[in-house]
Amino acid sequence: MSEITPFLKKLLTLPGLSAYEDPVREAIATEWRPLVDELSVSRVGSLHGVRRGRGTWEGKRPGILIATHMDAIGLMVTGVVDGLLRVTEVGGVDPRVLPYQPVTIHGRRDLPGVIVQPPESLLPSNTRGKPVRLQHLLVDTGLLPEEVHELVRVGDLISFATQPVELAGETLAGHTLDNRASVAALTICLQELKRTAHPWDVWAVATVQEEETYAGGYTSPVDIHPDLAIAVDVTFAKGPGVSDYRGFPLGKGFTVGYGANVHTAMFTALKDLADEMDLPNHVEVMPNQSGTDAYPMQVVEEGIPTAIIGIPLRYMHTPVETVSLKDINRVGRLLAEFISRLDDHFMEKICWDGK
Amino acid sequence: MDNESLLNLAPMIGAEQIALLERLSNACGISGDEGEVRTIILEQVKPTVDEVRVDALGNVLAVRKARKETRLRLMVAAHMDEIGLILVEEEEGGLYRFEKIGGIDNRTLVGKMVLVGKDHLPGVIGARPIHLQEEGDDERAIPIDSLKIDLGPGGKAKVGDRVAFATRFQNLGVSLMGKALDNRLGVAALIELLKHPLEYADLCAAFTVQEELGGARGARVAAHAFNPNAAFALDCTPANDLPSWDGSENVTYNTRLDAGAAVYVADRGTLSDPRLVQHVLDTASAAGIFCQVRQPGGGSTDAASIHRVRAGIPSLSISTPGRYLHTPVSIVRLADWQSTLALVYLSLQRLTPDVLGQPR
Numbered sequence: 001m002s003e004i005t006p007f008l009k010k011l012l013t014l015p016g017l018s019a020y021e022d023p024v025r026e027a028i029a030t031e032w033r034p035l036v037d038e039l040s041v042s043r044v045g046s047l048h049g050v051r052r053g054r055g056t057w058e059g060k061r062p063g064i065l066i067a068t069h070m071d072a073i074g075l076m077v078t079g080v081v082d083g084l085l086r087v088t089e090v091g092g093v094d095p096r097v098l099p100y101q102p103v104t105i106h107g108r109r110d111l112p113g114v115i116v117q118p119p120e121s122l123l124p125s126n127t128r129g130k131p132v133r134l135q136h137l138l139v140d141t142g143l144l145p146e147e148v149h150e151l152v153r154v155g156d157l158i159s160f161a162t163q164p165v166e167l168a169g170e171t172l173a174g175h176t177l178d179n180r181a182s183v184a185a186l187t188i189c190l191q192e193l194k195r196t197a198h199p200w201d202v203w204a205v206a207t208v209q210e211e212e213t214y215a216g217g218y219t220s221p222v223d224i225h226p227d228l229a230i231a232v233d234v235t236f237a238k239g240p241g242v243s244d245y246r247g248f249p250l251g252k253g254f255t256v257g258y259g260a261n262v263h264t265a266m267f268t269a270l271k272d273l274a275d276e277m278d279l280p281n282h283v284e285v286m287p288n289q290s291g292t293d294a295y296p297m298q299v300v301e302e303g304i305p306t307a308i309i310g311i312p313l314r315y316m317h318t319p320v321e322t323v324s325l326k327d328i329n330r331v332g333r334l335l336a337e338f339i340s341r342l343d344d345h346f347m348e349k350i351c352w353d354g355k
Numbered sequence: 356m357d358n359e360s361l362l363n364l365a366p367m368i369g370a371e372q373i374a375l376l377e378r379l380s381n382a383c384g385i386s387g388d389e390g391e392v393r394t395i396i397l398e399q400v401k402p403t404v405d406e407v408r409v410d411a412l413g414n415v416l417a418v419r420k421a422r423k424e425t426r427l428r429l430m431v432a433a434h435m436d437e438i439g440l441i442l443v444e445e446e447e448g449g450l451y452r453f454e455k456i457g458g459i460d461n462r463t464l465v466g467k468m469v470l471v472g473k474d475h476l477p478g479v480i481g482a483r484p485i486h487l488q489e490e491g492d493d494e495r496a497i498p499i500d501s502l503k504i505d506l507g508p509g510g511k512a513k514v515g516d517r518v519a520f521a522t523r524f525q526n527l528g529v530s531l532m533g534k535a536l537d538n539r540l541g542v543a544a545l546i547e548l549l550k551h552p553l554e555y556a557d558l559c560a561a562f563t564v565q566e567e568l569g570g571a572r573g574a575r576v577a578a579h580a581f582n583p584n585a586a587f588a589l590d591c592t593p594a595n596d597l598p599s600w601d602g603s604e605n606v607t608y609n610t611r612l613d614a615g616a617a618v619y620v621a622d623r624g625t626l627s628d629p630r631l632v633q634h635v636l637d638t639a640s641a642a643g644i645f646c647q648v649r650q651p652g653g654g655s656t657d658a659a660s661i662h663r664v665r666a667g668i669p670s671l672s673i674s675t676p677g678r679y680l681h682t683p684v685s686i687v688r689l690a691d692w693q694s695t696l697a698l699v700y701l702s703l704q705r706l707t708p709d710v711l712g713q714p715r
Contacts, residue, residue, distance in 0.1 A: 081598045082597070082598045084597060084598065092485050092486070093485070094482065094484075094485040094488070094493070095493070096462065096465055096482065096493065096496070096497060097465045097466035097482055098466075099462060099463050099682070100463050100467070100679065100682045100683045100684050101466065102522070102684065112525055112527065112532070114532065114679070114684045114686070116597075116678070116679055116682075116684075117460075117462065117463070117682075118595075118597045118598075118599075118600070119593070119595040119597065119607070121595070121599075121605075121607040122595070122597055122598070122599040122600060122605060122607075123599075123600050124600055124601075129496060130494055130495070130496060131462060131493060131494070131495070131496055131497075132462065136600050138597060138598075140678065140679075140686055141527070142527035142528075142529070142530030142531075142532050142686045143527070143528070143529065143530070144529055144613075162468060163523075165468060165477040165479075165521070166477070167449075167477055167478065167479070167505070167506060167507025167510060168449050168476075168506050168507035168508060168509050168510030168511070169449065169507045169508030169509040169510065171507040171508060173468070173477070173479045173505075173507075236484060236486075236487065239448075239450070239481065239503075239505065240450065240481055240482070240483070240501065240502065240503040240505065241481065241482055241483025241484070241487070241501065242483060242484070242487060246487060250448075250508060251508050291486070314481055314505065315466070315479070315481030315482055315484065316484035316485075316486065317484055317485050317486070318465070318466040318481060318482055318484075319466050319468075320466050320467070320468060320479035320480070320481055322479060322481065322505065322507070324508075
């Protein structure tokens with residue numbers, strides 16, 4: 001198993017729903033503190049770590065921002081009925097994967113519980129045999145109704161509580177590997193950079209609220225003013241339910257995003273480097289917007305040349321997301337090498353139509 | 356016997372009994388492959404019983420003789436098997452097709468972690484990401500054909516391996532949560548009963564196999580072997596006591612949590628012996644034990660086969676109410692389990708040849 005596994009597993013056991021990322025942010029900060037020169041928290045809660053470059057420049061030293069969102073999808077309490085909770089979603093949740101998932105309810109104290117599907121006789125008669133809608137699912141804490149009414153109120157958050165598990169072929173399954181897998185990859189990058197001189201400033205950023213509003217992706221570049229930005233996020237792996245071009249083989253390399261959300265020169269630079277390093281990779285065509293932090297970052301202020309690296313993951317937005325540790329390591333190495341090669345001529349390559 | 360002190364005689368559920376339940380709940384014993392649970396049962400009962408053996412189907416049959424004099428032979432059956440899955444075909448890359456064993460709603464399978472085979476290899480049952488769903492997908496339950504057990508690339512198991520849900524037991528204070536509480540609650544209670552010999556009856560304990568497959572096949576041969584004067588099935592039954600979606604009265608609750616042991620009058624498989632129903636309800640009221648009559652209707656227990664064995668055996672089921680049985684996670688109340696154990700014990704203790712001698 002990879003050296004990053006214990007840290008990644010720890011990230012998967014910490015809550016951090018969109019807009020409430022504090023618990024996971026603290027764990028990331030602890031890991032990053034020895035790897036960066038300065039750490040700060042943005043006004044919306046994103047974590048910024050900077051490693052200062054060694055290069056000497058006439059003006060401001062150029063910088064690159066690597067964004068990995070740290071927020072998780074989950075649920076929120078909308079009502080308490082007879083000691084059971086009614087819920088809505090935070091981020092895009094498929095109600096069909098919810099029945100009988102273990103959860104933690106963040107009430108006046110953290111309570112274990114389980115999402116349940118009421119018996120058919122208690123549901124609308126025209127939904128027999130169909131997936132139970134989110135508004136009809138309940139959460140049971142096993143507590144007596146009076147205790148529940150004391151400890152839980154509308155607006156309380158609910159996190160998935162599935163424990164991560166290592167599967168065959170150096171893969172890891174659990175909830176919220178979207179996108180803590182990428183946080184782990186960025187951490188590997190920082191570890192590598194500690195052993196390497198790099199002329200540019202490197203901003204490692206764990207963004208907030210990607211699953212809801214991209215609030216982190218829109219705001220961190222304003223604080224940082226990077227010259228380049230890369231979003232690292234998970235993408236679809238081939239497997240049950242995914243067989244077409246939108247999926248990539250699990251554990252057989254990362255993806256380099258290509259499309260309107262990516263600066264073509266950035267794509268080429270990353271793709272060429274990956275090939276040169278013999279790191280297995282795939283071109284991921286993104287016909288429209290990418291659904292990553294690259295989408296907001298590209299249009300911050302006067303615009304930023306942006307790229308996207310994807311880590312293939314099975315069963316996205318379920319509590320059994322599955323990812324390859326090999327792919328995570330490969331992304332960490334690619335990023336570190338890319339960053340260490342950034343010099344005073346690199347920006348000349350970032351142009352359109354070869355000019 | 357003095358009724359006042361009746362309840363004090365009943366065995367109690369404490370930390371030791373809950374710890375045993377935790378082991379039993381976390382053990383995997385899918386119908387037809389109950390070995391892991393059988394091992395725990397044998398280890399637990401051997402020191403206390405007068406006779407124990409494993410029969411041709413894998414039932415554990417144990418006898419604890421009467422403390423004073425044998426006037427009756429009373430059977431208590433608790434099934435040790437649980438619902439689960441079985442691998443039926445290997446596909447590429449550590450993926451396996453599977454079928455269900457026992458009554459499972461397909462809608463409860465998606466996105467679950469599972470344990471495969473005797474080595475408890477971890478696996479997951481994944482689903483198509485919500486981002487790639489097509490119009491109308493959310494209106495259709497995912498067919499079992501498109502669900503796979505994923506052991507990870509290169510993961511190896513054998514076709515025929517049984518698969519259990521990976522749920523870990525949790526003690527929530529007033530409640531207990533875990534997989535297979537149906538019927539490890541009954542198994543743990545029966546193990547406890549064997550530590551408390553009856554005064555005037557031999558206790559014939561049958562830890563049965565294959566109850567969840569229908570037909571209560573393990574119980575059938577166990578009852579034949581024991582040839583008891585009467586039999587109790589000790590099981591779990593659904594507590595469908597949730598609020599209805601539109602706030603209308605829930606009239607099909609089956610049983611309710613916190614209402615005590617559930618006594619059966621009739622289910623799909625058994626019309627309980629009326630003399631035993633009266634005897635058990637009398638016992639509950641004499642000893643002040645919380646109990647409820649389960650709403651007559653569907654479902655069945657080991658009693659379904661026991662009452663038709665040989666020339667007929669007077670039979671009755673007593674269950675602990677539990678929410679979400681036959682899913683990966685059930686929730687029961689500790690107090691209901693205690694009531695069930697006390698009611699079964701005192702009903703056995705107070706049962707006399709006279710009760711069974713009445714006309715039915």
